[in-house]
Amino acid sequence: MPFARIGQKSWKSGQIVPRIPKRCFSKAAICRQSGQTSSPLDAETHDVVIVGAGAAGLALASALTRPSSSARSCRIALVEASDLSKVREWSLPSDQYSNRVSSVTNRSLSFLKTCDLHSHLNQTRTNSIQEMEVWDGVSDARISFRASELLGREHSTNMSTMMENLNLQRSLLKTLQSNSSIILLDKTKVDSIAKPNDDANSWPLITLDNGRVLRARLLVGADGFNSPVRRFAGIDCYGWSYDTQAVVATLFHPSRSTGNTTAFQRFLPTGPIAFLPLSPTISSLVWSTKPHIASSLRSVHPDVLSLMINAAFRLPQISLQYLYDYISEKGRDGLQVERNELADEIRWREAAHSIQPYSALSSTSDKQGDISEGFDLLPPLVEHIQAGSVASFPLRFNHAETYLGEGLGSRTVLVGDAAHSLHPLAGQGLNLALGDVEELASCIDDAISHGIDFGSRTALLPYVRNRYFENHKVMSAVDKLHKLYSSQLPPVVWARSVGLEVVNELDSLKTALMLSAGADSRTTPNPWNAAADGVTLVNNGIEFLKTGASVISGTVGSAVRNVLKV
Amino acid sequence: MRTVTRIALGTTRSVRGRCSPAMAIARMNHTSSINPDEIAHFSRLSASWWDEQGEFGLLHKMNPVRMQFIRDKLLEISHEEDAENVRNGGILEGKDALDVGCGGGLLSESLARLGARTLGVDASLSNINIASLHASSDHWLNGLEYRHMPAEDLVKAGRQFDIVCSMEVIEHVDNPANFLRSLAHLVKPGGHLFMSTIARTPLSYFLTIFMAERALRLVTPGTHTYSKFINPSELLELFQEDLGWLSRSYHGTPPRTEAEIQGIAYLPWKGAWALLPKTTPGSMECNYMFWARKPLQDDGKHTT
Numbered sequence: 110m111p112f113a114r115i116g117q118k119s120w121k122s123g124q125i126v127p128r129i130p131k132r133c134f135s136k137a138a139i140c141r142q143s144g145q146t147s148s149p150l151d152a153e154t155h156d157v158v159i160v161g162a163g164a165a166g167l168a169l170a171s172a173l174t175r176p177s178s179s180a181r182s183c184r185i186a187l188v189e190a191s192d193l194s195k196v197r198e199w200s201l202p203s204d205q206y207s208n209r210v211s212s213v214t215n216r217s218l219s220f221l222k223t224c225d226l227h228s229h230l231n232q233t234r235t236n237s238i239q240e241m242e243v244w245d246g247v248s249d250a251r252i253s254f255r256a257s258e259l260l261g262r263e264h265s266t267n268m269s270t271m272m273e274n275l276n277l278q279r280s281l282l283k284t285l286q287s288n289s290s291i292i293l294l295d296k297t298k299v300d301s302i303a304k305p306n307d308d309a310n311s312w313p314l315i316t317l318d319n320g321r322v323l324r325a326r327l328l329v330g331a332d333g334f335n336s337p338v339r340r341f342a343g344i345d346c347y348g349w350s351y352d353t354q355a356v357v358a359t360l361f362h363p364s365r366s367t368g369n370t371t372a373f374q375r376f377l378p379t380g381p382i383a384f385l386p387l388s389p390t391i392s393s394l395v396w397s398t399k400p401h402i403a404s405s406l407r408s409v410h411p412d413v414l415s416l417m418i419n420a421a422f423r424l425p426q427i428s429l430q431y432l433y434d435y436i437s438e439k440g441r442d443g444l445q446v447e448r449n450e451l452a453d454e455i456r457w458r459e460a461a462h463s464i465q466p467y468s469a470l471s472s473t474s475d476k477q478g479d480i481s482e483g484f485d486l487l488p489p490l491v492e493h494i495q496a497g498s499v500a501s502f503p504l505r506f507n508h509a510e511t512y513l514g515e516g517l518g519s520r521t522v523l524v525g526d527a528a529h530s531l532h533p534l535a536g537q538g539l540n541l542a543l544g545d546v547e548e549l550a551s552c553i554d555d556a557i558s559h560g561i562d563f564g565s566r567t568a569l570l571p572y573v574r575n576r577y578f579e580n581h582k583v584m585s586a587v588d589k590l591h592k593l594y595s596s597q598l599p600p601v602v603w604a605r606s607v608g609l610e611v612v613n614e615l616d617s618l619k620t621a622l623m624l625s626a627g628a629d630s631r632t633t634p635n636p637w638n639a640a641a642d643g644v645t646l647v648n649n650g651i652e653f654l655k656t657g658a659s660v661i662s663g664t665v666g667s668a669v670r671n672v673l674k675v
Numbered sequence: 676m677r678t679v680t681r682i683a684l685g686t687t688r689s690v691r692g693r694c695s696p697a698m699a700i701a702r703m704n705h706t707s708s709i710n711p712d713e714i715a716h717f718s719r720l721s722a723s724w725w726d727e728q729g730e731f732g733l734l735h736k737m738n739p740v741r742m743q744f745i746r747d748k749l750l751e752i753s754h755e756e757d758a759e760n761v762r763n764g765g766i767l768e769g770k771d772a773l774d775v776g777c778g779g780g781l782l783s784e785s786l787a788r789l790g791a792r793t794l795g796v797d798a799s800l801s802n803i804n805i806a807s808l809h810a811s812s813d814h815w816l817n818g819l820e821y822r823h824m825p826a827e828d829l830v831k832a833g834r835q836f837d838i839v840c841s842m843e844v845i846e847h848v849d850n851p852a853n854f855l856r857s858l859a860h861l862v863k864p865g866g867h868l869f870m871s872t873i874a875r876t877p878l879s880y881f882l883t884i885f886m887a888e889r890a891l892r893l894v895t896p897g898t899h900t901y902s903k904f905i906n907p908s909e910l911l912e913l914f915q916e917d918l919g920w921l922s923r924s925y926h927g928t929p930p931r932t933e934a935e936i937q938g939i940a941y942l943p944w945k946g947a948w949a950l951l952p953k954t955t956p957g958s959m960e961c962n963y964m965f966w967a968r969k970p971l972q973d974d975g976k977h978t979t
Contacts, residue, residue, distance in 0.1 A: 154814050310725055312812060326813070515728075559742040560767075560785030562813065566727040567735045574946060 152324035155184045155292075156563075157553075158315055159329040160299055160338050162189035162196075164211075164274060165525030165542040166331035167281035171224035172550035174288045179557040180550070186292045186323055187285070188315070193295035196282055199275045203233070206359045207273040208498040210385065210393045212238065212372070212536035214269045217543040221277075229280035230272075236387050237267040239370040242486055243609075246377040247426055247597055250606030251486070252613040254622075269536070271372075271385055271393070294321075302328070302341040309516045312564070313341075327564040328521045329549075334507055336527035342514030344523065348507030348530070351591065353380050354403035355504055355533055356396040358414065359495035362488075364389040373488040374534070375422055376594035377429065381534045382421050384488040391495075392488070394418060395533055403501045405437040411494040412448045418491050419472035420455050426597070428458040505530050506588050508581065512545075512573045513566065520564040522572065524549060531584045532591045541580050548575050708854035709798045709825050713847045717778065720895060721801040724779025725809050733893055733941060734781060734843070737871075737962075740939055740948040741842055742785050744964045745869050748935065749838075752867075752968065755932060767791040773836040773861055775826045776844030780806030780819075787819035791838065795821045796829065826857045835863040842871045846903045852913060859918050862969040870965040871939070875904035879961040907936045907959050914967050921967070934967040 157173065157180075159166045170187050173180040201207065213221070244251035256266045285291050298318040305311050315323040330338025339346065369386040380397030387393055396406070396418070406414055417436070421429060435454065439446045456473045464470045469481040472490055507530045514521035525542030549572050555561075556568035563569070593605055612618055723729045749766045768790035774783040777795030779802060787793040787810075797803050803823040810816045826841075839862045848854045862868050873879050880901050888896045908927055914934060915921040921929045929935070938951040938958030951958035 310809070310812075556739070557788075559739045559746065560788040561739050561742065562784065562788070565735070567738065570946060 152314055152322040153186075154312075154324045154326075155186045156180070156326045157183060157185045157329060158323050158325035158327070159185070159187045159331055160315070161330070161332035161336075161527070162187050162191075162193060162278075162282075162293075162295065163331060163333065163525070164278055164281070164539055165527075165546055166329070167278055167285065168221065168224060168543055169329060169331060169524060169546045169550060170285055170291055171226075171281050172220075172546055173553065174285070174290055175224050177223070178550065179554045180563075181290065183290065183557075184292070185290060186294060186325075188297055188299060188317065188323075189293075189295045190298045191295065193282060193293065196275060196278050197286075199279050204391070205495055206234070206387050206391055206393065206498075207275050208357045208359050208393065208495075208500055209274045210271055210387065211274055211277070211539040212269045212271055212385065213277070213543075214540050215267060217540045218270055220543055220547045221281075224281065225284045226277070226280050229283040231276050231280075234276050234387075235270050235272040237370060238269050238271060238372045238386065239266055241268060241372045241374070243374045244376070244486075245594070245602070245606055245609065246375050247602045248606040250609045252609050252619070254619060271387055273387075274539075297321075299337065302338065304517050307517065309519055313520055325564075326520065326562070327553075327569075330521065330523045330527040331525050332527050334505065334526040334530040336523065338521060339509060339523055339527050342518030342521040342523075343516070344512075344514060344518065344521075345510045346507055347510065348505060351397075351504040351506065351532060352399065353397050353504045353532075353591075354400045354501045355380075356394070356398065356403050356406050356499065356501045358394045358411075358418075358500075359387075359498040360384070360392045360394050360415075360418065360491045361493050361495065362390060362392065362491050365485075365489055367485055369489070371485070371488075373422065377421065378426060378595055378597045379433075380591070381594065382418070383534070384422065396421065397504060397532070397534065400503075401437060402433045405433070405440050407499055407501055408440055409436055409446050410448065411496070411499065413446045413451055414499065415491040415494055416448065416451050416455060416472070422488055423464075423470045423472050424455070424458060425462055428462065431458070504532055506532065506584065508584060512577060513569050515566075519566065522549065522569055528576075529580050529584060532587050534591060535583070535587045537583050537587060541583060544579070545572075545576050548572050708827070708848040708850045708857070710847060710849045714799045716895075716897065717847075718799045718801045721779065721799065721805045724781070724802070724805050730895060731779070731781075733887070734778075736941070736946070737939070737948045738781050738785060740950055741782060741869075741871060741964065742789075744937065744939075744950060744966070745786075745838075745840070746789070748869075748966050749867065752932065765790050767838070770837040771835075771863075772838040772840065773829070773834075775839065775841040775858060775861075776847070777806060777821065778802050780810055780821065782840055782842050783819060783821070784810060784813070784816060786838070786840070787816045790818070792818045793820070794836075795819070796824050796826060797821075798823075798825055826854070826861065830857050830860045834861060835866070836861055837863055837866045838869065839866065840869045842869075843873075845870060845872050845905060846899065851903075851905060852917070855910075855913060856918070859920070859969065864969055865971045866969050868965075868967050868969065870910075871962065872910075872965070873899070873904045873962055874906045874960050875901065876906070876960040878957065879904055882961050907963060907965070910965055911936070920969060929967075932968070934965070936963055936965050938963045 159169055162170075166187060166189070170185055172178065173183065173185060175181070218226075239256045241254040242251065243253075254268065256268045285293065294317065300316045300318050302313055302315050304313055312324050312326060313328050315325060315328065317323065328338060330336045330342070332338050369389045369392065372386065373384040375382050377398070379399050379402060382396040382398075383394070385393040385395065396403075398406070406417060409417070413436070417432065420432060424432070432451075432454070435451070436446050452473055459466075459471050459473060466473075467481060469484045469487050509523055509528045512523045512528050524545040526538065528545065529541060531538060531541070549569075552569060552572045553563045555571075556563035556565075561568045593601070596602065612622070720730055724731055726732075727735045746766060753766060766789075767786060770791045772786045772791035772793045774780075774786065774793060774795040777783045777797050780795055783793050783795035783806065795803075795806060797806070800823045803821045807821045810819050810821070839858055841858055845851050845854060858868055858870075873883055883894075883899050884901055887893045888898060911921065911924065911927065911929055911934065915924060915929070921933050923930065936959055937953060938955065938960070939948050939962045940951055940958070941948050941962075950964070
């Protein structure tokens, strides 16, 4: 499975706060009453009002205005609370990277190309992923994906493309600015959304904080996972917080003779740690782990964090647990973790695990390099971390009950994080959002060419039908993977490891997995189907074990069941 | 003429016993095909025209398929006549369109959105009010007008249109043969007539009356009257023998450039209607779309 980075996080350092509530909406409540809103007569009428100019909002605006779209003559307004000039003028020296990056699948990329992404995308800052190494932190069971071997000549040798979110957004924004049918309203918050006279059939009125009132045939909530548009539409959302934070950073490391086109992910019981290549010597980290470990990792010196990252890809779980405790105890006592002390500790632990200094598994020896056997199964050793790039954000699972408002919330539709947010371990957040946008744009197109009002439920229902279950499958597969790999219980570890190794031997199944994860730019059906089915199978096995365990012994059985709650 | 009589016979008896003051007025107007019971029935339901999940939900879902049929047929004919000048985008642009029995204006709005100067007429005043109110909120509907009048009044006024549509109407009128003659008059020579209706078969009884009205209550019971349903062959015979629009037919199939019939069906697993391939057995046994083109040269076979 491809992995990657996601998330609503600032490209500046520090704790990342979910961006939406502050960004898009002022404090005023989202009200449905018409009392204080202006009458429809004062309102500017638009065909589409998109709230939120993140990747999803920008991509939708681009898709609707591309030359092939029937919607290109529509009046479209894009409302964004933050200052878009920061995105437009974003630029970093070539040796620095934003810590907010995404893995864009080939399918998503070919859609973005139809939106003229490439005329403004800085392609020197993108990097293709051609191989993936995924392994179990407890059993070391491993699965390898190589695009060149599995997909054959007729396919691209890319599995996906890593790019900084700001690179993507800047490119879409520049394309949009050359288009006069789009009205960009940045530094503007939405004060309230209402239906005049509480009439469900009327068009929503969006009052902005500068007093402007927009009347919308269709209101699109692309406003992130705390979506105020979703709240206005009265759409419930179900989900939970994982007891997990993702730590991200931009990592510097020596170049390798084999290039830097492999993504690595190790499933630790505390959560997966991923290494995503951005350039020959720079990669991005996404380390999902328990909140207390995440906060110690964020508070230590970046050099100490480098050692921890190298160890986390290599040391057995028991030693990692010791290292987590070590740095958090120091932090609790108000002491600095010394780089040398930690290096000594790791060296001692490597010796205790019989890891030879020249082995690829050693992270403290300078004898290690491209010559070590199996070096390409592990990521390059991190030397240092880009200043200010360390940050963390909480992980959630959230899925709106529907993507389409009803009654007073009619003419409202949700895309991207406003509709769903998921664990970043498969790097599917942005790709699901782009899938939504592509489908919604095609629904709107279809409605226009048949003379149908595209704000109507009839026109939008195919969007929900085609996306909801599709997204749900991917989301629950990812969720179950997370839970499956959180366990250290021997039967679970055994079952998942055997499953992984068996899959690793079956090239055709691996090809199917890669294609369904979006590696093929041509086909559209069933992303993650195979993955979802595979996980369901393993899950069923565990259900079976659960039953067995409870029969065998009463008290032990119930403890096992608790742990096995997948 | 034999067929025409059959159509008329099949529909003279009103199965329902509703009576209203409008009935008396309508009786005086002998030229009108309007059935006062039907008008009262749809007037009662008029408020729910634009509730897409209510009474007319299935009709809302049918609309894209009707428009697809209309657009594709117009494109096909314009391609046939002038292959070099086909305007894929605006095939309805600038055309005069009439929607007879427009109801809440579902089809009229779509025609107007695609650029046709559209007139919607309906015998129910409350339908016209609902349709006008709804259209007033959409800035794309400038070329749309509604009037409360029977189609026969437009015939008297000598109006003619490039495109005349009458969707799901003929199975609700009293004298379908007369109604069709009126529609035929309203089409300009070389213009197009589009209809959709329901065939009179056991399958259509089962689906539209037993299932939709009685079992699933998707539609108010009494909306349809089985005896008023019309089979495709009956329509074709009327257009060939009575109106003279069709030059010939091959085993009941008219020439593709003169008339066409295509079945449509609701596919519950897709939640949408679809045009059925013509080769599907039984595809025209229930809901179907009908198109016919008025000859450029009127050969005078019309009888009024």
